Amino acid sequence: MxxxxxxxxxxxxxxxxxxxxxxxxxxxxxxxxxxxxxxxxxxxxxxxxxxxxxxxxxxxTKKALALAVIEERVAAAVEETWIAPVQAAGSTREGVRSVFEAVAAELEQQGFVRGCPLNNLAHELSLADPDFRTALAGIFSAWRQAIADKVRADQQAGREQDTDPQRFAALAVATYSGAMSMAKTTQDSAVLRDCLNALEQGVSSARAKRRRRVLRQYKAF
Amino acid sequence: MxxxxxxxxxxxxxxxxxxxxxxxxxxxxxxxxxxxxxxxxxxxxxxxxxxxxxxxxxxxTKKALALAVIEERVAAAVEETWIAPVQAAGSTREGVRSVFEAVAAELEQQGFVRGCPLNNLAHELSLADPDFRTALAGIFSAWRQAIADKVRADQQAGREQDTDPQRFAALAVATYSGAMSMAKTTQDSAVLRDCLNALEQGVSSARAKRRRRVLRQYKAF
DNA sequence: GACAAAACAGGACAACCGGTCTGTTTATAA
DNA sequence: TTATAAACAGACCGGTTGTCCTGTTTTGTC
Known part of the structure; x- marks a missing residue:
């Protein structure tokens, strides 16, 4: 190594x-x-x-080592792969999409899925020690806040007026975390793309959805 | 005990x-x-x-014990708290909502969050042993399939025509898993409700969303 | 160069872990 | 009853773990 x-x-x-x-x-x-x-x-x-x-x-102690890994490395990983790209993106949705796609592409390239560093440790250590839990919760909080702030920036630019920043941030983080969990378990990154598409279809294709709904009602009866 | x-x-x-x-x-x-x-x-x-x-x-062996826990208990827990309620619900969305709310209510009542049994073990054991991974992946698969089947049932009843069953199932499972992960780390079940609301707002309020969008464009310029 | 503190080497140790082993008791069937 | 296997008891062992401790070397400072 x-x-x-x-x-x-x-x-x-x-x-x-x-x-x-x-x-x-x-x-x-x-x-x-x-x-x-x-x-x-x-x-x-x-x-x-x-x-x-x-x-x-x-x-x-081993705990001190783990705490250092969490505070210095895991936090930095979230910052690098999520927070910075979202902040740099033209919009929240573009940022979220780019992150999902970048991660999916990386996983497909390397051939296997190790999972999300934050979630991996969060599951194992959150209940094991209060210090671990606090440190991990702080990273989740920063992650969510960065996305929520980006939504607010979108709103000040006249977009995403009907989106609740906190809720959307929670949804984005949860979806990613859960998708990575499944990807790790199935060793297949496809679920990441499924989730991204479902997320985008749900929240941004309102117009197309409405058209289809009208057509369907004709056929339904 | x-x-x-x-x-x-x-x-x-x-x-x-x-x-x-x-x-x-x-x-x-x-x-x-x-x-x-x-x-x-x-x-x-x-x-x-x-x-x-x-x-x-x-x-x-300890592995045999864990495998039994996964196959008999964790699978049953997913079946009981997710699959059965969704199948029994009037629609997929009602089922998903009821599960989120039931779990959130249970967590608030008992005062602390242990996390999702499946995800807890999935994170720790998926990469540790192929047998573990296979067993856990099977539960995820059944979980997703049950939701996707419910969406298809909705579609045969004339609803959810614009929803991709597989994608929605992936999104629902991922959102729940990720939300539980955050809830466990922050020891706060509020994120579950945030995610549920964001999920429902995103995928079902297409009409209201479109109206607001038009109004906003008036104000924007 | 003298000296103190930091940086590092490497062994020792007690606790613990999971698994095995032998032996005894209980249930089952002939 | 008797034989036969399943169910259980409990001690035992080799290996591992995290931590500590003593000693040596390097580094910075005066």
Missing amino acids: TVRPKAQPGKRTNDPEGLRKRVLDVAEASFQARGYHASSLGDLMAAAGVTGGALHHHFP | TVRPKAQPGKRTNDPEGLRKRVLDVAEASFQARGYHASSLGDLMAAAGVTGGALHHHFP
């Missing part, structure tokens, strides 16, 4: 930041792939090329 | 089915509250009042 400059006997170079980063890299990946409880510190140490003493120096 | 008829020395009554049920009860609850890896067989044995020999007789 990551290259570790194995010191020949007698030479050592202290690199606290680099070592800390390596540990976080490995922990993030292992928590994502195997979960918190199934990831042993021994495995992480071996994978990161780090001794017990060094690990304990930077992260006194 | 459950009453265990502790045998006085010399008297014992074999009750294989009852013992098996007690173990499954305890395992289901513990897997739900603490997760699979965080539940030790020792704890389960103590909680169920069962010895190691008895446990091993009915469930040779």
Whole structure:
């Protein structure tokens, strides 16, 4: 995985930041792939090329390590894959669509689904420890708020007047989370596209829907 | 928790089915509250009042126990709380609404959120073992199919002509799963109602939406 | 260079985990 | 009753886990 400059006997170079980063890299990946409880510190140490003493120096407990992964890595992942793209998009719906499609494309390319980092840890740790729960809830909150803010920006531009920002944000986050959950379980990213299409059809094709409804009523009787 | 008829020395009554049920009860609850890896067989044995020999007789391995919980309990829970109510409802939307509201009411009544049994285990075990993944994926599939079938029934009754059954089913399941995930993390069931409202507003208020859109365009310029 | 603090090495340990094993008791059928 | 298998009891074991502890090396500061 990551290259570790194995010191020949007698030479050592202290690199606290680099070592800390390596540990976080490995922990993030292992928590994502195997979960918190199934990831042993021994495995992480071996994978990161780090001794017990060094690990304990930077992260006194396993919980401290997980908390750092959540606050520094999971939060950043949500920021990078969701918040920033939505903020940069021309509209909320464009942003949501682009994220769904980007994630689906990435999953299809890499061939398997590891799931959403936030949801993976949220399910395993929310009830295990109040500190975990608080940290994870904060990320969910920021995620939702970013989408709601984007809806409000749309509304100030004269769009989405009939959309409740908070509700839509909740729906978007829930749909994505649930879709990723199913995608992980079925190992098939198609459900992501199904959900996106259903989401868009439901909330934005009002005109087409009304036309069809009239036609159908003719045929129904 | 459950009453265990502790045998006085010399008297014992074999009750294989009852013992098996007690173990499954305890395992289901513990897997739900603490997760699979965080539940030790020792704890389960103590909680169920069962010895190691008895446990091993009915469930040779921890994996076998978990598989039984998934196939017998989690599947039944989805059937009971989702599939049956939706099938019994007058329409898909009524069914979905009633389930969301029933779950939200139950959560508010009991004061805290344990999360969705299926999603909890799906996140922790889907990547851990192919057998787990297959069993869990089957439950998701049945869940989705039941909703999709209900939509098709609606369509044969002349409704929901503009709804794609598969997509709507995926959206409903994903929204519920994701909402429960957030509810568990924030320990607040309000997000369930937010998602339900957003879901219903999005897919069923086409007429009202169109009216508002026209009015807004007047004001916008 | 002297010195203190930070960074790291690596072993030790006690608790715990899941599984196995042997033996005993209960139910079933002949 | 007797044989036969199922049901259960309870101790045991090898391996693992997270954490701690002592010691050594590097780094920064005066």
